[in-house]
Amino acid sequence: MTTNSVARRVAQKEIGLFFSSPVAWLFLASFAAVTLFLFFWVESFFARNIADIRPLFEWMPILLIFLCAAVTMRMWSEERRSGTLEHVLTQPISLWHFVIGKFLACFTLLLLALISTLPLPITVALLANLDWGPVIGGYIAATLLGATYLAIGLFVSARTNNPIVSMIGTVALCAILYVLGSATLTGFFDDRTGEILRLLGSGARFESITRGVIDLRDLFYYISLSAGFLVMNVYVLESERWASNTSSNRHRYWRAITALLLGNLVVANVWLGQLPNLRMDMTEGRLFSISQSTNDFLDELQEPLLIRGYFSSKTHPLLAPLVPQLRDLLQEYGLAGQGRVRVEFIDPADFPEMEQEANDRYGISARPFQVADRHQSSLVNAYFNVLVRYGSEHQSLGFADLIEVRTAPNAPAEVLLRNPEYDITHAIKKVLFDYRMGGNLFDGIENPVEFIGYVSADSLLPEALLAYKKAIIPQLELAARNSQGKFSVRFIEPEARNAAIASSISEEWGFKPMVTSPGDTEQFFFYLTLADSRQVVQLPTENFNPTAFRLLLDAGLKRFAPGFTKIVALSVPHVDPQMAQFQMGGPTFSNLEGMIIKDYSIRPEDLSDGGVSPEADILAVVAPHKLDEQSIFAIDQFLMRGGTVILVTSPFTAEFSGGQLRLQDWDSGLQQWLQHNGINIQKTLVLDEQNASFHAPVTRQSGDHEFRDIQILDYPYFVDLRTPGLATKHAVTENLPQVTMAWASPISVAPSSDKRTTPLLRSSNQSWLSNSMDITPNVDANGLRNLSPPPPDNSAVDSLPVTASRNLGVVVEGRFESFFADGDFPHHVPKSAGHEHPLPVASARGLLKRSPESARIVLYASNDFMDDQILNSIVAASGTQYLGPLELFMNTLDWALQDEQLLEIRSRGHFNRTLPPMERRGQLIIEYFNYGLALLWLLALALISWLKSILQRRHYAQGLSL
Numbered sequence: 013m014t015t016n017s018v019a020r021r022v023a024q025k026e027i028g029l030f031f032s033s034p035v036a037w038l039f040l041a042s043f044a045a046v047t048l049f050l051f052f053w054v055e056s057f058f059a060r061n062i063a064d065i066r067p068l069f070e071w072m073p074i075l076l077i078f079l080c081a082a083v084t085m086r087m088w089s090e091e092r093r094s095g096t097l098e099h100v101l102t103q104p105i106s107l108w109h110f111v112i113g114k115f116l117a118c119f120t121l122l123l124l125a126l127i128s129t130l131p132l133p134i135t136v137a138l139l140a141n142l143d144w145g146p147v148i149g150g151y152i153a154a155t156l157l158g159a160t161y162l163a164i165g166l167f168v169s170a171r172t173n174n175p176i177v178s179m180i181g182t183v184a185l186c187a188i189l190y191v192l193g194s195a196t197l198t199g200f201f202d203d204r205t206g207e208i209l210r211l212l213g214s215g216a217r218f219e220s221i222t223r224g225v226i227d228l229r230d231l232f233y234y235i236s237l238s239a240g241f242l243v244m245n246v247y248v249l250e251s252e253r254w255a256s257n258t259s260s261n262r263h264r265y266w267r268a269i270t271a272l273l274l275g276n277l278v279v280a281n282v283w284l285g286q287l288p289n290l291r292m293d294m295t296e297g298r299l300f301s302i303s304q305s306t307n308d309f310l311d312e313l314q315e316p317l318l319i320r321g322y323f324s325s326k327t328h329p330l331l332a333p334l335v336p337q338l339r340d341l342l343q344e345y346g347l348a349g350q351g352r353v354r355v356e357f358i359d360p361a362d363f364p365e366m367e368q369e370a371n372d373r374y375g376i377s378a379r380p381f382q383v384a385d386r387h388q389s390s391l392v393n394a395y396f397n398v399l400v401r402y403g404s405e406h407q408s409l410g411f412a413d414l415i416e417v418r419t420a421p422n423a424p425a426e427v428l429l430r431n432p433e434y435d436i437t438h439a440i441k442k443v444l445f446d447y448r449m450g451g452n453l454f455d456g457i458e459n460p461v462e463f464i465g466y467v468s469a470d471s472l473l474p475e476a477l478l479a480y481k482k483a484i485i486p487q488l489e490l491a492a493r494n495s496q497g498k499f500s501v502r503f504i505e506p507e508a509r510n511a512a513i514a515s516s517i518s519e520e521w522g523f524k525p526m527v528t529s530p531g532d533t534e535q536f537f538f539y540l541t542l543a544d545s546r547q548v549v550q551l552p553t554e555n556f557n558p559t560a561f562r563l564l565l566d567a568g569l570k571r572f573a574p575g576f577t578k579i580v581a582l583s584v585p586h587v588d589p590q591m592a593q594f595q596m597g598g599p600t601f602s603n604l605e606g607m608i609i610k611d612y613s614i615r616p617e618d619l620s621d622g623g624v625s626p627e628a629d630i631l632a633v634v635a636p637h638k639l640d641e642q643s644i645f646a647i648d649q650f651l652m653r654g655g656t657v658i659l660v661t662s663p664f665t666a667e668f669s670g671g672q673l674r675l676q677d678w679d680s681g682l683q684q685w686l687q688h689n690g691i692n693i694q695k696t697l698v699l700d701e702q703n704a705s706f707h708a709p710v711t712r713q714s715g716d717h718e719f720r721d722i723q724i725l726d727y728p729y730f731v732d733l734r735t736p737g738l739a740t741k742h743a744v745t746e747n748l749p750q751v752t753m754a755w756a757s758p759i760s761v762a763p764s765s766d767k768r769t770t771p772l773l774r775s776s777n778q779s780w781l782s783n784s785m786d787i788t789p790n791v792d793a794n795g796l797r798n799l800s801p802p803p804p805d806n807s808a809v810d811s812l813p814v815t816a817s818r819n820l821g822v823v824v825e826g827r828f829e830s831f832f833a834d835g836d837f838p839h840h841v842p843k844s845a846g847h848e849h850p851l852p853v854a855s856a857r858g859l860l861k862r863s864p865e866s867a868r869i870v871l872y873a874s875n876d877f878m879d880d881q882i883l884n885s886i887v888a889a890s891g892t893q894y895l896g897p898l899e900l901f902m903n904t905l906d907w908a909l910q911d912e913q914l915l916e917i918r919s920r921g922h923f924n925r926t927l928p929p930m931e932r933r934g935q936l937i938i939e940y941f942n943y944g945l946a947l948l949w950l951l952a953l954a955l956i957s958w959l960k961s962i963l964q965r966r967h968y969a970q971g972l973s974l
Contacts, residue, residue, distance in 0.1 A: 018105055022113025026087070027120055031957040037950060040121075043079055044128040044946035047071070051132060052939045063140035065133050069150040069222045073190050073215060076158045079125055081182035083118045084165025085175040088249075092173040101253050108246045114166060115242060122158040124953065126151060131945040135938060141735070145224035145294035153221035156234035157214055161186045163241035170248045189237075190215045205325075206332055211285065216333070224295035229284045236277040243273050291340075300337075302344045306437045310345070312444060313352045318401040319345055319436070320356040322370060324394035328381040330427040331396055331415075338414070341432055342398070360395050372559040374399055376408050400439040405446040407439035438611065453569055454495045459544045461572050463488055463565075465503040466517055468536035472507070474528050476556060477538050483558035491565065499569075506537050542568045578909050580608055581617040581628035581650075585637045599635050599665055599879035607898045612905065619643035624650045630908050632658040632901075635665065635875040639681035648685065648831045654866040656908040658901075659686075662757040663695045665875040666787065666882075673788045675755070678875055686871075688831045690762035691824060693873050697755055697787075698818055699728035701778035702737075704752045706730050729755050729787055731820065737774045742823070744903045745772050751896045754882045755787070756874040758818040766827040773821030773872070780815050825868040833861040870904055 030036045047068065051057055055067030091097040100110055133147045165182040172178050191197050193213020210216035214237075217230040247270045254263055284290065293301040310317075319342055323335050339357060346355035360367035360378070370376040378393040398409040416430035470478055488501045506514040514525075517539070525535035540551040549568050584601050608614055615625050622642040624631055631650045636643075636659075651657050665678040675697075686693065706727035731753040738745040745751075753773065758781065761769045876882050878897045 018109040019113040019116060022110055023116040023120065026114055026117035030083075030117070030121060031953070036121075037954055039082060040125055040128060040953075041947070041950050043075065043125050044950065045943070047075065047129050048132070048939070048942055048946065050075075052942075063136055063142050065136055065142075065147060065150070066222070068129060068132060069154065069218075072150070072154045073157060073218055076122075076154065076161055077183055077186045077190070080118070080122065080158055080161035080165050081179045081186065083121050084162055084169050084182060085179035086169070087114050087118065087166055088169040088245075089173050089175045089178045092170075093175075097252070101249065107249045108242075111166065111242055111245050111249070115162060118162045118166070119159060122155070122162060126154055126158070128946050128949050131942045135942055139938075143224070143296040145296055146222060148294060149224040149226060150222040152226065153218045153230075156221075156231065156238075157218050160189075160214065160234050160237045160241070163238040163245070164189070167241045167245045167248065170245050189213060190218075193217065207336065210336065216336075219333070220336075223300060224293065225300050226292045226294060228290035229281075229287075232284055233281060236281055240274050240277050243270055300341065302341070302348055302433055302437075306345075306433060306440075307348050309437060309440055309444065310349050310353060313349065313402070315403050315447070317349065317353045317440065317443075318356070318399070319353060320358065320399040320401070322358060322360055322376060322395040322397040322399065324361060324378070324392075324396070325359045326361075326392055327394035327396065328392065328427075331381070331394070334415075334427065334429055335396075337429060338398070338432060342436075345436070370395075370397075370399070372557075373563070374406055374408050375560050375563050376410070379411050398436060398439075400436065400443055402440070402443040403447040405443040407443050409435050409439060453566055454498045457495075457498050457569065457572050459572070460498050460500065461542055461544050461569060463499070463501045464541050464543055465501075466506055466513075466537050466539040466541070467503050468507060468538065469505050472534065472536040473538065474536075477536075480556045480558055481538075484561045487558075487562055487565070491562075542572065544572055578612050578629045579615050579625070580612045580905065581615045581624050581631045582608065583617040583619050583631070583633045583636065585635050599876055599881070601634055601878060601880065603880050603883055604634065604878050604898060604901065607895075607902060608905070611902070612909075619646040622646050624655075628655075630656050630658065630905065632660075632905075634660040634878070635678070636661055636680045636682060638679050644681065644685050645832060647682075651828055651867050651869065652830050652861070652863045654864040656868040656870065658870045658872075658904055658908070660872045660875065660878065660901075662693060662755070662873045662875050664697065664755055664757070666755050668881060675785045675787045685831050689824065689828055689869065690764050690767065691822075691869070691871060692760045692762075693871075694758045694760065694781075696757060696781045696783045697729060698731055698753075698758055698775050698779050698820065699782055700731040700775045700780075701728070702732045702734075702776040703728045704730040704732045725789060727789065731756055731775050731779065733773050733775070733820070737776060737817075739770065739772050742770060742772060743907045744823075744900070748896065748900060748903065751900050752877065753820050753872075753874050753897075754877045754879070756820045756877065759820065759822050759871060759873050761819070761822055761824060764826070767824050768826050770823040770825075771819045771821070772823060772870075773819070775818045775820060777817050778815055779818055781818075820874070821870075821872045823868060823870050825865075827865060828863040828867050828869075830861045830863075868908065870908065872900075 050071045051065070051068050055070070057067060088097070091100065100107070103110075133142060133144075136142050137144070161182070164185050165178070168181040168185060169175075169178040172181070190213065192215070193210040194215035197209060197213075214234070217233055220227060221230055247266060250266055251263075254260075321338065321342055323338075327335075342355050342357075346353050358366055360370060376395070376397045376399065378395050381392050381394055396411045396414070398414070400407045400409070413435050414429060414432055416428050465481075467473070467481060470481075473481065485501075492499050492501055504513065506517065514537070517537075526538060527533075527535055542549045542551065549572075551564050551568050582605070584605075585599065605614060615628055617624060617628070617631070619633070620640060620642050623646050628650075631647065633647060639647075647657055659682070661680045661682060663678060663680075664675055667674045667676060683693070703726055705725065706729075733751045733753060734749070738748050738751065740746050751773065756775075878901060883897070
């Protein structure tokens with residue numbers, strides 16, 4: 013009898029014994045039911061609204077402990093208790109054949125249990141866009157971890173004759189192995205010790221594979237554990253053959269061989285741990301590997317590039333698991349750089365000199381984190397920073413740049429790496445281009461820049477600020493001497509001149525008087541700014557560290573050097589600060605400006621002077637309001653020069669204040685200009701059955717009484733755009749997961765042989781139109797009364813067509829005719845600083861009447877979908893930081909400015925992972941469908957087992973008759 017046949021027959025026998033009892037079927041059914049219950053109910057799959065099966069694999073290590081313990085508890089203990097183990101020990105066959113046979117039987121049962129969960133990913137894939145990489149990785153991890161648990165269970169079962177003791181021992185040992193590398197235990201230690209524990213424990217490696225990254229080191233870890241416990245299983249059984257009071261050469265031989273095998277497995281794990289680049293990224297878009305665009309940037313390096321990670325050993329427990337992920341990614345940069353990139357990791361607490369350098373030279377400082385458990389609460393100052401240095405240029409990334417925090421109702425906060433490759437590669441691009449500009453920063457500055465310090469008299473300043481002022485003045489004077497006349501310094505005492513200056517800087521820039529501490533009556537000013545003829549940049553002064561001031565000054569001066577970054581001319585409506593405080597006066601876009609300024613230089617554009625800054629690379633006009641002829645002329649001529657104009661506009665805007673929601677007309681002044689270019693924005697609103705939630709004021713009827721309150725509800729005016737509503741073959745939208753358009757209007761574009769139109773955003777086929785100004789939801793016993801879809805008989809509501817898909821965002825490119833080509837055009841009247849009124853000049857010269865082919869108009873028909881208040885409301889409703897509209901706008905800038913490399917990196921991983929809107933009835937159908945599939949699978953196995961037993965009895969009866 014061959015070795016394979018012995019192991020196979022043992023496996024067949026054990027599987028037959030397992031399925032001959034109804035306990036086996038009950039056990040598999042219970043496993044499937046518990047898995048589905050945890051997935052749909054405990055983890056609230058539909059409430060998460062994300063198309064993944066991560067909750068399944070989060071619970072799988074715990075479920076597998078009990079599954080494997082139950083499967084293996086009788087394997088050897090029952091043999092020992094019934095006395096059949098002596099028969100096995102006396103067979104003239106090596107014992108490892110029996111061990112492998114029993115392991116194969118248990119492994120088969122494990123695979124059947126995992127197969128019973130396959131309806132889950134299949135169902136999710138049918139609902140939305142599922143990334144199969146983490147799914148495949150999750151099942152590989154579950155299979156390997158289960159195999160390890162089975163080997164442990166067999167080893168424990170061989171040591172006892174009591175199945176219950178075997179099960180308890182297996183559960184305890186497997187639980188210790190899992191917890192050893194989990195955050196539950198590593199949080200009690202520093203980062204270095206925690207890293208060692210994560211390498212030893214099975215939990216951290218399981219989480220690594222379930223990301224969709226197959227690392228050879230993780231695979232070998234599980235295989236070596238399984239092999240090690242199987243070897244010890246064979247050794248335990250072999251020692252049963254020995255006399256207890258003797259020791260022979262054979263005994264020493266077995267001990268030596270067993271120790272040697274286990275030692276080799278340990279050494280092999282240590283050796284593999286030192287080898288990088290042994291991983292395969294199976295995620296869609298290769299999320300955990302650097303892209304080709306990043307490799308292209310690294311190929312441009314002429315000097316050594318340093319990437320240094322500052323990570324504290326004692327940090328917040330939610331950040332600790334992210335450090336290995338960031339380290340793996342940074343090491344990928346080192347490998348891709350082929351010797352041109354040096355990657356370092358330091359704990360600043362162990363290197364005081366490097367910590368001092370980080371603080372003084374690079375502006376990197378520790379961030380306080382509050383760490384709390386059931387026993388105590390403490391404050392930890394920890395570093396979580398990445399430095400990118402190339403020559404004399406450097407960029408630093410901190411916690412706010414790398415981390416995204418997601419919150420959900422009745423759930424702990426989730427801390428994730430946001431898009432680390434984009435952030436790191438963008439920093440590399442910036443230092444690379446800055447270094448090419450040369451050593452003198454002022455060579456890239458064309459217009460004179462003035463440092464203006466709005467600082468009170470020395471007698472009014474606190475001692476710390478007075479010392480800071482005296483320390484930075486020599487640095488400013490040195491910069492002025494080296495600037496070739498492009499930099500000057502001036503301090504203004506707001507109180508010394510007159511009240512008009514203090515009032516002016518308060519109204520224009522929000523510079524309010526400061527106090528040393530709450531309750532103090534002595535006020536003072538301390539604001540540092542850089543200004544030229546077009547923009548004002550405020551220098552941060554939070555830390556008041558004189559040694560880091562030159563770093564802040566250089567960072568501010570780079571904003572005035574157009575060679576460093578592309579320039580976006582941005583026109584947004586002016587909202588009075590006092591009105592904005594009460595959320596009145598129109599939409600505001602602070603979040604948008606903050607997002608743009610991370611990658612580009614902003615030129616606030618006043619279109620009323622009839623022109624756009626000649627330095628501008630692109631013009632963005634957001635929520636324009638009553639633009640005059642001068643402003644339209646500026647937009648028209650920028651387009652005629654072959655530029656790209658991004659317009660975010662519609663006929664309405666919403667105002668939410670005092671617990672009331674109001675819709676008001678918002679005249680952009682661009683209607684005739686758009687119609688001249690073949691574009692029309694209808695004066696209606698689009699509502700869609702496919703919509704997002706809104707933290708909205710609701711009018712609720714109860715009897716004869718009317719109540720107003722705030723509810724989170726599905727709001728048809730918040731159009732939920734996803735594939736195919738997002739153009740899949742355009743760089744702007746192909747990798748966007750989802751965009752919510754608030755109070756959007758439909759766009760129609762007239763056909764033209766000179767222009768090409770590409771729809772970017774389209775509502776679903778279940779969308780309809782409304783011209784009602786009443787957008788406040790009214791709720792009664794029948795639901796939302798005034799926001800219901802139109803009747804299904806395709807009749808008209810308010811003379812508007814019923815359900816159809818409509819354009820909400822388009823790109824029109826080609827040759828455009830000037831709006832002013834056939835008539836008089838306005839005078840070009842630039843404003844002059846220091847004059848209250850514009851300086852009159854001659855009429856505009858050189859009117860461009862026709863644009864080149866490169867001219868483009870990108871139009872998004874909503875004033876509010878990027879409004880600060882609306883974004884915050886969506887965050888309140890979903891509990892997750894919502895950046896969809898801002899990502900859409902940034903993708904538009906990247907595409908229009910032909911920065912395809914950063915566009916590719918920014919879009920990596922931004923796939924549509926959200927579930928389509930679904931009623932509770934549909935959710936229950938899906939849940940019960942999965943329960944039914946699991947039940948059918950188990951019934952099929954039971955039927956096969958029953959038929960097999962009938963055939964076996966028939967064959968046995970035929971043998972007796974013969």
